[in-house]
Amino acid sequence: MTVKLYKRDPYMFEFEATVTATDGDWVALDVSAFYPGGGGQGKDTGTVQGLPVHDLRAKDDILWHLIPGSPLQPGTRVWCSVDWERRYQLMRAHTAEHMLFSALQRQRPEMELVKISLEEGQKQLIVRGDLDWDLLLTVQDEVNQAVRENLSVLRSCLHRDDLDPEEVRVKMERIEGDEISVVEVGQDRVACSGIHVMETGEIEAFLIIRMASAGKDGTAIEFLVGEEATATALALANHALQAAEALGSRVEDLPRSARNAKERSESQRRALKQYARQVLAALPLEEVGDIKVRSGVLPMADRAELSEAAESIRSNGEVAVLLSVDDGISVVLAAPEDSSLDCKRLLQESLTPLGGRGGGKQCFSQGGVSRCDCAREILQSIMDGIRLS
Ligand SMILES: [Zn+2]
Numbered sequence: 001m002t003v004k005l006y007k008r009d010p011y012m013f014e015f016e017a018t019v020t021a022t023d024g025d026w027v028a029l030d031v032s033a034f035y036p037g038g039g040g041q042g043k044d045t046g047t048v049q050g051l052p053v054h055d056l057r058a059k060d061d062i063l064w065h066l067i068p069g070s071p072l073q074p075g076t077r078v079w080c081s082v083d084w085e086r087r088y089q090l091m092r093a094h095t096a097e098h099m100l101f102s103a104l105q106r107q108r109p110e111m112e113l114v115k116i117s118l119e120e121g122q123k124q125l126i127v128r129g130d131l132d133w134d135l136l137l138t139v140q141d142e143v144n145q146a147v148r149e150n151l152s153v154l155r156s157c158l159h160r161d162d163l164d165p166e167e168v169r170v171k172m173e174r175i176e177g178d179e180i181s182v183v184e185v186g187q188d189r190v191a192c193s194g195i196h197v198m199e200t201g202e203i204e205a206f207l208i209i210r211m212a213s214a215g216k217d218g219t220a221i222e223f224l225v226g227e228e229a230t231a232t233a234l235a236l237a238n239h240a241l242q243a244a245e246a247l248g249s250r251v252e253d254l255p256r257s258a259r260n261a262k263e264r265s266e267s268q269r270r271a272l273k274q275y276a277r278q279v280l281a282a283l284p285l286e287e288v289g290d291i292k293v294r295s296g297v298l299p300m301a302d303r304a305e306l307s308e309a310a311e312s313i314r315s316n317g318e319v320a321v322l323l324s325v326d327d328g329i330s331v332v333l334a335a336p337e338d339s340s341l342d343c344k345r346l347l348q349e350s351l352t353p354l355g356g357r358g359g360g361k362q363c364f365s366q367g368g369v370s371r372c373d374c375a376r377e378i379l380q381s382i383m384d385g386i387r388l389s
Contacts, residue, residue: 003065005033010091010195013046013084019076026057026064027072033082036063039194040116040125045127046082048072058280084126086120087195092203092225093123095153095185095196099146099205100223101125102169103189114217123225124210128218131253136221143206147188150201154184156291163191205229206352226262269300276301276324280309285318288386290342295321297375303330307366310334314363321382328370329356331378335363341389350381 002020005012017029027048036056037043043056048065055066058213072078083316097116104111104127111129118124160178163170168182170191183192185200197203207229209223224232240251249257283294293312298306301324313320319341324330331351335341343365347358351367354374358367369378 001061002029003031004063005031006035006195009033010197013082013087015080017048017078017080019072019074019078019304021062021074022072023064024069025066025068025070026066027067027070028062029078029080032063032065033080034063034065035082035087035195037340039094039192040097040118041090041194042119044082044087046080048080049078088197089120089228090118090123091195091197093118093223094192094194095183095200096143096206096223096225097123097125098183098185098188098190098192098196098361099143099200099203100139100208100221101127101192102185103134103142104129104386106142107135107139110123112218114214122222124220124222126214126217126220131211131219131221133211136211136330140208143203147200147203147206150199151186153196153198153200155184155196156184158182207233272300273297273302277305280305280322283309283313288383291339291386291389292318293321293383294318295379297323297325297379300324300326300332302368303332306330306332310364319386321379322387323375323379325360325375326374328368328372328377329378330368331356331358331366331382333358333365333382337363339363341386346389348383349385350378354378 005015011027012033015031015033017031019027031128034044034046034053034056035041036058046053048067049072051067053065054068057064057066062237087169097118101113108129111127113125114128115126158180160175160180163180165172166191168189168191175191180191181188181193181271183196204226207224208221209224209232210220213222240254244251244254247254247257247261279296279298280301283296286293306322306324310320310322310332311334314336317336320332320334322332331347333343333347335343342362343359344358344362347365347367351358351369352368354371355376356367356369358365360366368369
């Protein structure tokens with residue numbers, strides 16, 4: 001059996017132990033402060049006698065430490081060290097996660113906790129229930145208020161039969177054994193075997209940084225704690241000020257201004273597409289030598305629409321030179337089947353000097369450039385090519 005030091009003292013990160021058994025690269029110790037993960041909180045990392053611990057596995061009351069290439073033998077005394085900065089961040093995040101969900105449930109009692117994931121790079125919980133940014137701001141304020149109040153985080157042990165699901169948040173189906181560890185912060189009591197800080201003030205600051213769909217599971221809420229939360233909040237404030245300046249709006253009005261700008265841009269886009277369709281349907285006919293050509297530069301036409309129009313023009317025995325300007329320039333050059341015009345070569349010759357590319361068949365070629373400022377130049381070059389063919 002391994003004595004779990006993290007249960008007695010979550011703040012212990014260095015300890016001495018004796019190797020009790022080995023199994024390949026797995027090493028068992030008589031005592032260990034390494035947390036093997038659980039309750040959504042990631043496994044600890046660190047070293048045993050200076051050797052990095054790659055993984056942890058708890059089995060039959062024994063905690064196994066994966067140490068690839070380990071020379072350790074049973075009976076050896078070892079000095080062990082848990083990566084404290086990482087562990088402390090996860091402890092703070094775990095307590096904060098309890099406070100966040102509790103605040104969410106106070107606001108929306110029907111809220112359901114689906115999954116918790118607390119790792120060094122990403123701390124998030126997935127919930128099922130209606131969420132919006134105003135609600136998240138309210139619960140973020142509540143969590144930070146509880147951080148300022150520096151509430152005690154209490155841990156107690158209850159027998160399964162003494163546990164009242166009305167008073168303790170618990171998923172009975174996930175509980176193993178009769179002894180249940182309960183973590184209490186303010187009014188919130190949760191069955192949880194994870195590692196927590198002793199006082200909420202240790203969290204220092206709490207910031208929600210993302211709300212995104214988690215598919216059928218619900219919605220993910222990602223957050224930060226401590227100095228990472230403070231530094232990110234300050235950086236986000238600066239980004240918001242810059243965005244407000246760019247939109248000519250007050251920072252408080254940013255969400256509304258950004259939504260309006262997006263709607264405006266979408267409606268202009270729709271109007272331009274409509275216009276492009278009309279222009280495509282009425283391109284004038286030009287005679288270049290004995291070749292009949294319909295050409296045009298259109299704003300924001302789909303490549304598919306361009307191709308469709310080009311097909312229809314070439315099926316009438318005419319050449320189509322169609323360009324669309326959007327994020328870049330798309331070009332379609334098409335000629336009737338029996339034409340001697342080499343569309344592919346002509347398109348490549350026009351686009352290559354501008355850093356673009358083209359391909360396709362001799363009678364139907366498509367391509368483009370990533371710039372937006374050379375549509376007339378491309379059109380001119382293709383028309384010159386047709387004239388010389
Ligand atoms: Zn927990």
